[in-house]
Amino acid sequence: MAKNGNNNGKPLKVVGKPFRKVDARAKCTGQTKFADDIVLPRMLFCKILRTHLPHALIKNIDVSKAIALPGVIAVITGKDLPIPYGILPVSQDEHALCIDKVRFIGDPVAAVAAIDEDIAFDAMNLIEVEYEPLNTISSIEEAVIIDEPRIHEYGDEGNIHKKVSLEFGNVEDGFAEADLIREDTFFYEGNTHLPMEQHAAVGNFDPDKKLTLWSSTQTPHYVHRALAKVLELPASHIRVIATPNGGAFGGKSDPFNHEVVVCKLAIITGRPVKVTLTREEVFYCHRGRHPVLMHIKTGVKKDGAITGMHFQSFLDGGAYGSYGVASTFYTGALQTVTYDVPRYKFQGLRAFTNKPPCGPKRGHGTPQPRYALEVQLDKIAEQLKLDPAAMRRANLVKPDTVTANYLRIGSMGLGQCIDKVVAGSDWKNKFSGWDQNNRKLPFGKGIGIACSSYICGAGLPIYWNNMPQSGVQLRLDRQGGVCVMCGSTDIGQGSDSILAYIVAEVLGIDPFDIRVVTADTDLTPVDLGSYSSRVTLMTGNAAIQAAERARELLVMAVAEKLSVPIENIALAERRAFDVENPEVGVSFAEAVVLAESKFGTIGTVGSYSPPRSPGKYKGAGVGPSPAYSYSAAIAEVDVDPDTGIVVVERIWIAHDIGKSINPMLVMGQVEGSVYMGLGEILMEEMAYRANRNVVHKFPSMLEYKSPTTMEMCDVKTYLIEDPDPNGPYGAKEVGQGPLLPVPPAVANAVYDAVGVRIDEVPITPEKVLKALKEKAKGRDGRYGPDTVPSVEWPEPLRVLTPAEGGDGKEMPRVVH
Amino acid sequence: MIKEMVTGKEKAHVKFVLNGEPAEVAFAPHKTLLEVLREDLGLMGTKHGCELGECGTCTVLVNGRSILSCLMLGLDAEGQEVKTIEGMAEGAQLHPLQETFADTGAAQCGYCSPGFLLVAEELLKKNSNPSRDVIREALSGNLCRCTGYIKIYEAVELAAARMRGEEMELPRASIYGCE
Numbered sequence A: 001m002a003k004n005g006n007n008n009g010k011p012l013k014v015v016g017k018p019f020r021k022v023d024a025r026a027k028c029t030g031q032t033k034f035a036d037d038i039v040l041p042r043m044l045f046c047k048i049l050r051t052h053l054p055h056a057l058i059k060n061i062d063v064s065k066a067i068a069l070p071g072v073i074a075v076i077t078g079k080d081l082p083i084p085y086g087i088l089p090v091s092q093d094e095h096a097l098c099i100d101k102v103r104f105i106g107d108p109v110a111a112v113a114a115i116d117e118d119i120a121f122d123a124m125n126l127i128e129v130e131y132e133p134l135n136t137i138s139s140i141e142e143a144v145i146i147d148e149p150r151i152h153e154y155g156d157e158g159n160i161h162k163k164v165s166l167e168f169g170n171v172e173d174g175f176a177e178a179d180l181i182r183e184d185t186f187f188y189e190g191n192t193h194l195p196m197e198q199h200a201a202v203g204n205f206d207p208d209k210k211l212t213l214w215s216s217t218q219t220p221h222y223v224h225r226a227l228a229k230v231l232e233l234p235a236s237h238i239r240v241i242a243t244p245n246g247g248a249f250g251g252k253s254d255p256f257n258h259e260v261v262v263c264k265l266a267i268i269t270g271r272p273v274k275v276t277l278t279r280e281e282v283f284y285c286h287r288g289r290h291p292v293l294m295h296i297k298t299g300v301k302k303d304g305a306i307t308g309m310h311f312q313s314f315l316d317g318g319a320y321g322s323y324g325v326a327s328t329f330y331t332g333a334l335q336t337v338t339y340d341v342p343r344y345k346f347q348g349l350r351a352f353t354n355k356p357p358c359g360p361k362r363g364h365g366t367p368q369p370r371y372a373l374e375v376q377l378d379k380i381a382e383q384l385k386l387d388p389a390a391m392r393r394a395n396l397v398k399p400d401t402v403t404a405n406y407l408r409i410g411s412m413g414l415g416q417c418i419d420k421v422v423a424g425s426d427w428k429n430k431f432s433g434w435d436q437n438n439r440k441l442p443f444g445k446g447i448g449i450a451c452s453s454y455i456c457g458a459g460l461p462i463y464w465n466n467m468p469q470s471g472v473q474l475r476l477d478r479q480g481g482v483c484v485m486c487g488s489t490d491i492g493q494g495s496d497s498i499l500a501y502i503v504a505e506v507l508g509i510d511p512f513d514i515r516v517v518t519a520d521t522d523l524t525p526v527d528l529g530s531y532s533s534r535v536t537l538m539t540g541n542a543a544i545q546a547a548e549r550a551r552e553l554l555v556m557a558v559a560e561k562l563s564v565p566i567e568n569i570a571l572a573e574r575r576a577f578d579v580e581n582p583e584v585g586v587s588f589a590e591a592v593v594l595a596e597s598k599f600g601t602i603g604t605v606g607s608y609s610p611p612r613s614p615g616k617y618k619g620a621g622v623g624p625s626p627a628y629s630y631s632a633a634i635a636e637v638d639v640d641p642d643t644g645i646v647v648v649e650r651i652w653i654a655h656d657i658g659k660s661i662n663p664m665l666v667m668g669q670v671e672g673s674v675y676m677g678l679g680e681i682l683m684e685e686m687a688y689r690a691n692r693n694v695v696h697k698f699p700s701m702l703e704y705k706s707p708t709t710m711e712m713c714d715v716k717t718y719l720i721e722d723p724d725p726n727g728p729y730g731a732k733e734v735g736q737g738p739l740l741p742v743p744p745a746v747a748n749a750v751y752d753a754v755g756v757r758i759d760e761v762p763i764t765p766e767k768v769l770k771a772l773k774e775k776a777k778g779r780d781g782r783y784g785p786d787t788v789p790s791v792e793w794p795e796p797l798r799v800l801t802p803a804e805g806g807d808g809k810e811m812p813r814v815v816h
Numbered sequence B: 001m002i003k004e005m006v007t008g009k010e011k012a013h014v015k016f017v018l019n020g021e022p023a024e025v026a027f028a029p030h031k032t033l034l035e036v037l038r039e040d041l042g043l044m045g046t047k048h049g050c051e052l053g054e055c056g057t058c059t060v061l062v063n064g065r066s067i068l069s070c071l072m073l074g075l076d077a078e079g080q081e082v083k084t085i086e087g088m089a090e091g092a093q094l095h096p097l098q099e100t101f102a103d104t105g106a107a108q109c110g111y112c113s114p115g116f117l118l119v120a121e122e123l124l125k126k127n128s129n130p131s132r133d134v135i136r137e138a139l140s141g142n143l144c145r146c147t148g149y150i151k152i153y154e155a156v157e158l159a160a161a162r163m164r165g166e167e168m169e170l171p172r173a174s175i176y177g178c179e
Helices: A024-028 A064-068 A117-125 A140-145 A171-177 A220-231 A257-269 A279-285 A324-337 A367-383 A388-394 A414-425 A495-507 A535-562 A588-599 A663-682 A690-694 A742-754 A765-776 B002-006 B033-040 B096-104 B113-126 B132-138 B150-163 B172-176
Strands: A044-050 A056-062 A072-077 A108-114 A128-133 A160-168 A180-188 A200-205 A211-215 A238-242 A273-276 A292-300 A306-316 A344-351 A445-455 A470-476 A482-486 A514-518 A569-572 A575-578 A581-587 A602-608 A628-639 A646-656 A714-720 A797-799 B012-018 B021-027 B059-062 B065-068 B081-083
Touching: A024 B096, A024 B113, A044 A117, A044 A257, A044 A279, A056 A108, A064 A072, A064 A117, A072 A117, A072 A257, A108 A117, A108 A257, A140 A306, A140 A344, A160 A324, A171 A292, A171 A306, A180 A367, A200 A257, A211 A220, A211 A257, A220 A238, A220 A257, A257 A273, A292 A367, A306 A324, A306 A367, A324 A344, A324 A367, A324 A445, A367 A388, A367 A445, A367 A742, A388 A414, A388 A445, A414 A445, A414 A628, A414 A646, A414 A714, A445 A742, A470 A535, A470 A588, A482 A495, A482 A535, A495 A514, A495 A535, A535 A569, A535 A575, A535 A581, A535 A588, A535 A602, A575 A588, A581 A588, A588 A602, A628 A742, A646 A663, A646 A742, A663 A714, A663 A742, A663 B150, A663 B172, A714 B172, A742 A765, B021 B033, B059 B113, B065 B113, B096 B113, B096 B150, B113 B132, B113 B150, B132 B150
Parallel strands: A044 A273, A160 A797, A211 A238, A306 A344, A482 A514, A646 A714, B012 B081
Antiparallel strands: A044 A108, A056 A128, A072 A108, A160 A344, A180 A292, A200 A211, A200 A273, A292 A306, A445 A628, A470 A482, A470 A602, A569 A575, A575 A581, A628 A646, B012 B021, B059 B065, B059 B081
């Protein structure tokens, strides 16, 4: 049987073709049912009171006026939901409604269910909360030095949530071998997902005491677990249905307070309860990109080969844990999978602050270090007088190797990616060559390159278990119907369609013959969710397995009927036939009838577990993946030296996709990633003001700037197909990776254009102007942070690299 | 004041033409057209992203002109012709824009698509052969977080060509990437 669907050399009929998405018509006719489109009889409406204080003790909550309001059916507070939850087992630090303390402006304290939304809103405003304000922690720098008051009673120390320190090989030996050592400091401002759909959820507790939640979530399985815990119901009595997400980008992958609240209110009232967040509330939900301050020290040989790297990151986590521990490790994990880094040291720190919690946004924890690394490499190339594209090309990590931090590289198409964008952009005739006196483009115009890599699915699940990460169930019926069921959640990326394409390919039918049922914990086998770019690879492999098993049953039954050897039976064009006499065969529906007659009801399953990672040290759980995708980008910019305004004119991007299951959808993901990266580098920021910098500056779409059609640049995309043995048909991820090279490529292009380094994201006109003014005064033409907080790091956990004969485990600590 | 609302402050009664058919609806007079369409008429195809006139997601056509339904009172629909995404197809026959949005993957999550489709329909009524820059400007009031807008431009260009009676397919580079 074909492993990962290599199809034994037969031409592919569906995979690789630009089919429509299976849900395309519904989406273009307004018929897709998003969470807020659900209306149930006798449904109540919920509003959640959120605190206006950034840090305070709750002394008293009086809901009497709210409950007395006609039309109000129920009011609940934190006392009704005392059990904490959180996405990571190590960070169970959230309550659906705060009990004794609020930690950021927007933290929920009480909830109302009423017969309409207006009454719920009025009732919410009648709730009286008595607070005792506490001092706030507003930044990484403050969190590091101010221990009291603690935002949380757990964490490594004071207001430091997590500190990690890892060393692979001896990084000082690496620096000793270097011809050049550079140290740089960068800051990447936080930003948010801004999905067009505001989060919404409907809870319903039916008369048989079964709970159903419909929610715009990327992770129904994890929400299911959190609900069972907080509501103290058997998980088997809870059904979570993820509605199609109207955009998510990581922002709908935590279990949320509003999901718990509508379930609790549904249980209390016996009626369906809906909540739809306002845009302002979505800003407070956040879980977006962590602001990260970074220090990077890199040693290189004269040819740019890296001899050692020491990376430090400081994350402003906001008020709760969320995915933060994983985010912290991710800021240090993937530096090694792009260029060869023989010795590597990582120190990371996540701070709690009184701001909306940060979490995973597209690229989870990796755009920030990627920015630092790629801009620093540009500076190194200048110092070494090397072409930055050629220098990168010469020092790539090799395919089928294991990195210093024990990440197993499979296929690796970055070299081809660089070649494509260099040729496509006419790089050689545009790049200044570090010589401002012999520029090829006029002053103000510039070009810059950056590369990146991303995981195709996290190697480990969020909670420890030995079960598959993805399951697919297939049901074939005697009418020839095929239903594919999978827990995966379509957030717009097309994961429902991927299932149909793959099953159609294996069974020789049309993808639109297939019914796809997904993201329903009652009906579909578990898939862990739409995060970490895992869905195509993991559900795709599970779907291949389920479909191959069904195919086997069909083939056996048809072979018997036609009296030909099993290996002669092919499934294609909605038929099962003898390859030697193609006219001898049966229709697909008849094949199912034959199989059902022979074997009974036809249902098969498939599942996928990622390969085990060679890393065994504490912290090795973040970074491993079945495969890594690669991207290279070149940006061409026009910088106005009088205004500081940066216009990105065009981006050439090449992405190593392994194999496109549907190239049209791959193109859409690349273009969407470029767009989101462009927003991050040019304008998007979760900025705070007033009250010691903890009040969100602009929780609205008007003032939180994101690119419109007028700011979006032209994009030239190249797809590199270098199939990976672990991917379905060789496919790798595309949803997140292509965002990563965009911010540093633009920053490097700005330098090429006007000779100033903006070492802080976003690159706003103010920063460009300040740097230009500094440069005009003969000083360093740079804008960005100079220092990082002084921190006592724990003794690093030391791991011998594979090259040093290491076994992936940490070395015993030396007791002094 | 609250009591008044619950005990039934008088509702507004409004008649208008909705997707070519007569509509008559009663609702609390402060409601926006967006709320009336979704909550009182059950037409969920019109979406909301901000309810403050910032994102374009709630766009509908009133007398053929695109407007933000979150900024228009339902009361002001009296006697007007309102077209929502539900009225864009001719029966089961999709509008050419709907076909090309589906074909090109211009609808990823699909949440902003109704708004983009209606603005594009308005544009193509006025200009059967708009340049990329004209399309870009016409769509500049609508935010999309998924596509980077490029597949949307391509869908509009493809639909415009087909509506002009020209045979046109997407360039190979738009589907498979550049060579």
